Amino acid sequence: MDVVSDAISAVRLGRPSSDRVRIGGSWCVRLDPYEGAGFHVVLAGECWLLADGGEPVPLATGDAVLLPHGAGHVLADSPVDKAAAGRALPLEHYRDGRAALAPQPGRGAAPVEMLCGKYRLDRSRVHPLLAELPGVVRLPDGEHGELQAAIDLLGGELDARRPGSSIALPSLLDLLLVYMVRASVAGAAPGSWSAALAxxxxxxxxxxxxxxxxxxxxxxxxxxxxxxxxxxxxxxxxxxxxxxxxxxxxxxxxxxxxxxxxxxxxxxxxxxxxxxxxxxxxxxxxxxxxxxxxxxxxxxxxxxxxx
The missing domain is CATH 1.10.10.60 (Homeodomain-like)
Incomplete structure (x- = not known):
């Protein structure tokens, strides 16, 4: 075993969960804090993420974002401030093709399709390698080849539920977590655990x-x-x-x-x-x-x- 694998294995609980979400029009959703790590992958379109206490982060097609400490956050079709975030609806409002808010002029021109999910983690024994990661880690499209390959495999498995999907999907989600953490550590600030591994x-x-x-x-x-x-x-x-x-x-x-x-x-x-x-x-x-x-x-x- 290596440090990254061990750090993840020590805290991971149960199986990951995920939803494929398609939202059109003008929209703003809220995801509350939780005991785990959250992630979003933009499969099509563009959107914005605003973590509690953070700054708006733009996300485009192919981008992935990891919230390693389970921070509460808002996703929206355009940059949001605290006032707009306070009016956000739960993500469940938009699942399974349910109608989004009515479009507003100049906003929500194209629908957004995302894979949204989370991993349950045991916060009592978090390895310092994971503990030092920032609250939001954006992993842009094209900068991490193996991560993009995992996203493509995951998207294909979701598009066509084939025999064995009940095993393939959790395994691909686990692989996605490893690649996101690996990329996060590789891009961490000097003086962190990335320096220890280097x-x-x-x-x-x-x-x-x-x-x-x-x-x-x-x-x-x-x-x-x-x-x-x-x-x-x-x-x-x-x-x-x-x-x-x-x-x-x-x-x-x-x-x-x-x-x-x-x-x-x-x-x-x-x-x-x-x-x-x-x-x-x-x-x-x-x-x-x-x-x-x-x-x-x-x-x-x-x-x-x-x-």
Whole structure:
């Protein structure tokens, strides 16, 4: 596994959902905040997005936009201010070909077709790679070839519901999320996690941790994996990642343990071995320090029963 894949896997819950929406005339819709990440892909036409507390963002055919923190926002046929946003209708008003608002002169000349969807995420353990993404990430048409290929595949699957669509659609939506996050990280501001992944020393240590978190890592062994001395690894890793290598390893192991407790019925001993702890007691002790509760109580709140 790599850092981006692990960051997504640790927080993703259930299956993504999406709707194909076609709106004509003059329109303005509101989507409330939610515990997850939202996205929109403009399949035809043009529109505008206004996130809560943000500035209007223009969207054209082929553009994708990711809202990684589930911000509430407004979509409209033209730039909107706060007053107009306050008059927005729920998106459900326009689904399934329902009539839009009456066109106004000079507005809404062409219908807009969009794929609108969201991913459920566990906000309690968001990886810093995802946490640092801006509230709105616009991914213009033509700048990310693999993302556009995924959009084309998704659009084709939606146009003709063929045998296997119930599996293909969620899988393509998952692929879309990976490509959007990958493109977002690649275009992030300097000094962010994009810099950590671009730094060969830090990236090598992160790759080693994520490839085998249960290995008996030490600072010296991680440094050897990155091909540098231990002081050099600490000096380059810590400011980019936000914590020293061994502290990050501990945090990631406990994040994986929490994910296993959430998603599987595995007994604590099996989880401890999987994430690099010598015994259930050792894992439980570290887990309490990090989460403020025991693994058993944590699992009980989620309703997962161990085998």
């Amino acid at each position: 730094d060969p020393v830090t990236a090598a240590a992160l790759q080693a941790i994520h490839a085998d978190p249960a290995a008996p890592w030490s600072a010296d062994r991680l440094a050897a994996e990155a091909g540098v001395s231990r002081p050099t690894l600490v000096r380059r890793f810590t400011p980019l990642v936000g914590r020293p290598p061994m502290a990050y390893l501990t945090w990631w192991r406990l994040t994986l343990a929490a994910t296993r407790l959430r998603d599987t019925p595995e007994p604590l001993a099996a989880i401890a071995a999987r994430v690099g702890y010598g015994s259930p007691y050792a894992l439980s002790h570290a887990f309490v320090r990090e989460f403020g509760t025991t693994p058993g109580r944590y699992r009980a709140t989620l309703g997962t029963t161990p085998v």
